[in-house]
Amino acid sequence: MPPKPAISIDRAERRVSIDVHNPDFYRSPSSAYAEIHAHCPAFYWNEREQWYFAGYDQVNALLRDRRFGRQILHVATREELGIPSPKAHLRDFDALEEHSLLELEPPAHTRLRTLVNRAFVSRQIEQLRPDIERLSHSTIDGFERDGEVELLKTYAETIPVTIIARMLGIPVEATPNLLDWSHRIVRMYVFNPSHETELDANQASADFADYLRTIIAEKRRAPADDLLTHMITSEKDGERLSEAELISTAALLLNAGHEATVHQIGNAVRTILQSGHAPKDLFSTEATTALAVEECLRFAAPLHIFQRYALLDLDLDDRISLRKGDKIGLLLGAANVDPRKFSDPLHFNPMRNEGANVSFGAGLHFCIGAPLARLELNLSLPILFQRLPGMRLKHEPEERDSFHFHGLERLDLAW
Known part of the structure; x- marks a missing residue:
């Protein structure tokens, strides 16, 4: 029998089947997105049993549409919607998620985001420039003479986790544990996590929360000039964050x-090395660097799905009727390669200037850390290529079998 295709499309019914674990799909989802854009950019995904949207304009609009939200139980009960009770073995994971900015809607979201947002505005983030530059250089100092490196764990992980730990006021020596807990927790965001994955993510959540309780208690005893102390001491309308809110937010x-x-970082380095463009030209000025980084974010986005609930019964068109509590999926990675928005979208063009990508989302839940991520990319990528001008792929990297977070298993480089 011939192998089953990664994607099949019933154009008349606007139904799509996708095998997300087929290497033909997760190695190059943009190829599947091109088929979807050509036939039905709004489609019913058979395996997921819900509607998904791939077109740039529709994804951008639905991210901002207040008829949809990240949570649903603030407007309806589980019984009304037929949602099963929480799984007892995910109690600690659910507790960590309960007050997450990513999962809340106003007014709770507004209150939390207001207390945190000040630390992430561009003028505050810009003050981190010297720290990011120093960290980038010192990390490269540690492997430059080796002539080769696995970049993800050595460089791509080191910079962002160190910077966010310093911002929060968490000891940098704790970062190995932070990374371990984080990797185990985010495995819950893939389709159909196994029972073993759920148990492991719950244990990681419990350990993470216990550690944060200890740090929060220390900050209460000895306040410092850091984001966690700011969250502990700040007030809005006479209210402060509860310990549960502090833990979820941190x-x-x-x-x-x-x-x-x-x-x-990994996707961008791989893309640039394979593009044929000279890095010295891409990073010759701050302006060209910013364009190249935005094109990397568009062309090789790390996050491909963002889901929302319908908060009321509504019709999106004559074929798509949603009931309160129905989920929809917004394909950020697909929206970034919509030919109706971007010319020749499957081509990496570092001088492209055709409007914003949606890699950081949009609307109420636009990524609060976008200014920080952009600064880290705009500094760490040029420094890497300037310090290692002979850098090349040691071999073809392998993509992770994970659709939500599109990235590499490892990235081996030599020079």
């Missing part, structure tokens, strides 16, 4: 503050 910032950036 965990989100630590996880989101490095997980996607690690993959983006």
